[in-house]
C-alpha cells in the first residue's frame with residue numbers, strides 16, 4: 001500500500017454565497033468529478049502554505065484569510081487520502097482555471113447537483129448545514 005496522500009483543500013466562498021468548484025481532468029484520480037480546488041501538501045509546508053500555493057497555481061486566487069473547516073481520511077480502492085479542508089473567506093483575484101480545467105461558482109443550494117469524489121460527502125453535508133438558507 002502507498003502512503004496516505006495529504007491534500008490541502010479549499011472551500012472558497014464569495015460574497016454572493018457561492019462556492020468555487022473545479023472539474024478534475026478525466027485522466028486524473030477521481031477524474032470527471034467536481035472538486036474543491038487544492039492539491040498535495042509538499043514536504044516542509046504547512047497546510048495553509050500548501051493551500052495558498054495550490055490556489056494560486058490552479059485557479060489564480062490569492063488567499064487572504066482561511067480557517068480550518070474539517071479533516072477527512074478516506075480510502076479509495078486505489079489510493080488513500082487525508083483531506084485537510086479549509087474555508088477560504090477572503091481572497092483576491094478573479095478565478096481562472098489555469099490548468100485548463102473548467103471552474104464554476106455555484107450557489108450553495110445548487111451544490112447537490114454536482115458529482116463529487118466519494119470522500120467529499122461529509123464536506124457537502126457540513127457546508128449545507130452551515131451555509132444553506
Ligand SMILES: Nc1nc2c([nH]c(=O)n2[C@H]2C[C@H](O)[C@@H](COP(=O)(O)OP(=O)(O)OP(=O)(O)O)O2)c(=O)[nH]1
Pocket residue numbers: 005007008009028029030034035036037038039040041054079081083117118119120
Ligand atoms: N483538490 C481536491 N482533491 C480531492 C478532493 N476530493 C478528493 O477525494 N480529492 C483527492 C483526489 C486526489 O487523489 C487528491 C488530490 O490530488 P491531486 O492529484 O489533485 O493533487 P495536486 O493538485 O497536488 O496534483 P499534482 O501536483 O499531483 O498534479 O485528493 C477535493 O475536493 N479537492
Ligand SMILES: [Mg+2]
Pocket residue numbers: 037038039040058
Ligand atoms: Mg489539485
